[in-house]
Amino acid sequence: MTELPSDTTRSKARRYRPDAAPSPRKLSQRMKGILLYLMPAPLLIAAIATLVSANLYEALIASGAFAAYILAASLARHGFRIEQEYQRRKIARAPRTPFKTIAGVLTGITTGALAWLGADYNIIGATAIGGAAFLGFAFYYGLDPRRDKTEGITIGVTVEEVIEALEEAELSIEAIDEARKSIGNAEYSTRLRRITDKARQILSSIEADPSRLSSARKFLKVYLDGARRVTEGYARSQATEQAVPEALETDFNRVLDSIEQTFNEQQTQLLENNTFDLDVQISVLEQQLKRENAF
Amino acid sequence: MNNALKKTVGFLLLSATVGLVSLQSFFYLVF
Numbered sequence: 001m002t003e004l005p006s007d008t009t010r011s012k013a014r015r016y017r018p019d020a021a022p023s024p025r026k027l028s029q030r031m032k033g034i035l036l037y038l039m040p041a042p043l044l045i046a047a048i049a050t051l052v053s054a055n056l057y058e059a060l061i062a063s064g065a066f067a068a069y070i071l072a073a074s075l076a077r078h079g080f081r082i083e084q085e086y087q088r089r090k091i092a093r094a095p096r097t098p099f100k101t102i103a104g105v106l107t108g109i110t111t112g113a114l115a116w117l118g119a120d121y122n123i124i125g126a127t128a129i130g131g132a133a134f135l136g137f138a139f140y141y142g143l144d145p146r147r148d149k150t151e152g153i154t155i156g157v158t159v160e161e162v163i164e165a166l167e168e169a170e171l172s173i174e175a176i177d178e179a180r181k182s183i184g185n186a187e188y189s190t191r192l193r194r195i196t197d198k199a200r201q202i203l204s205s206i207e208a209d210p211s212r213l214s215s216a217r218k219f220l221k222v223y224l225d226g227a228r229r230v231t232e233g234y235a236r237s238q239a240t241e242q243a244v245p246e247a248l249e250t251d252f253n254r255v256l257d258s259i260e261q262t263f264n265e266q267q268t269q270l271l272e273n274n275t276f277d278l279d280v281q282i283s284v285l286e287q288q289l290k291r292e293n294a295f
Numbered sequence: 296m297n298n299a300l301k302k303t304v305g306f307l308l309l310s311a312t313v314g315l316v317s318l319q320s321f322f323y324l325v326f
Contacts, residue, residue: 039313042321049325058324065320069313107309111316118320133312139305 032080033141036073036107040066043114061118068110076103076137079144086145090207093163098144108134162210166203169220172228173199179228179235191256192231198263199224205270212270219266226289227259258288 047062079099086092112130115121121129148159173196180192202219206212234252 035310039310040317042317046321046324055324062320062324065317069317107313111313114320115316119316119323129312129316132308133316136305136308136310136312139301140309141305 029080029084033073033077036076036103037070040069043069058118061114065110065114065118068106072103072106072110075099075106076141079103080141083145086149089149091159091162091166091210092149093167094146094148095144098146100141100144104134104137104141104143107137162206162213165213165217165220166206169199169203169224172220172224173203175228176231179231182235183231183238188234188252188256191260195227195256195260195263198260198267199227202263202267202270205267216266216270219262222289223259223262223266230255230259230289255288 043062043066047059047066050056050059050062076099079095079102082095082099086095108130110130111133112126115129116123116126148163176192176196176199180189180196183189183192202216206216230252234248237248
């Protein structure tokens with residue numbers, strides 16, 4: 001009888017641990033642009049050394065160039081984040097401010113100016129090296145996307161409407177997230193996180209089929225906005241008052257309950273394209289939000 | 296141009312130009 005090699009008995013499956021380590025893609029996304037911070041490092045040393053030896057003109061060149069490179073790197077990183085968001089979405093507006101392009105141009109100009117003033121190149125050589133730096137940036141990192149992504153838009157809603165509604169909803173979700181961070185209650189925090197997760201899922205399902213927007217519009221306007229008002233109100237009263245009154249706690253709890261319930265129903269009904277029942281639900285919640293105006 | 300080639304060329308161009316100029320400036324400005 002032959003013996004099995006020992007490693008065949010061991011499973012290669014790994015336990016799923018979502019929080020254990022970031023996925024490689026995420027890590028590479030986070031590291032993107034680090035090179036732009038590292039390359040100008042000699043300039044920082046030069047700035048300090050020239051400052052110490054009181055060579056003001058040289059110190060000015062070194063520190064100015066270093067600052068410009070770091071500014072370009074930060075702009076580029078901001079551009080990468082916006083682009084990543086754009087790639088993730090099915091429907092998205094092209095970035096309004098071309099951060100990556102601005103960063104590329106700034107890197108090119110800084111390199112050219114530094115070559116001319118700091119490394120004694122003649123003006124033609126300096127321009128060429130600045131242009132090459134910009135070209136390298138554009139090839140390696142790419143420039144900003146310029147076209148709006150509009151795939152899957154059907155008759156009934158315009159691209160503008162969809163994008164605007166989604167952007168507004170995203171702002172509300174971000175505001176809820178912000179307010180959540182200032183609420184120091186673990187239970188509320190978990191529930192609010194569940195609510196924002198659900199809301200994001202609803203937004204994705206609208207992105208996947210924009211014709212759903214017409215049935216979800218009221219939800220986005222009334223519900224998400226209501227959830228935001230209530231959460232922000234609670235966070236505010238928690239920040240200003242030392243102890244939140246019990247009545248307010250109960251109200252907040254109740255409102256969170258209805259919000260969670262309606263968010264769940266919204267998602268199910270969006271998928272089933274059944275809007276009548278939800279309209280009734282939403283008017284009930286509208287009433288409730290009015291009643292709980294104490295926030 | 297193929298995307299991988301473009302990225303490689305871009306990386307080389309960017310790191311060579313910015314890296315070279317900041318190193319050269321370091322020596323020119325400090326010494």
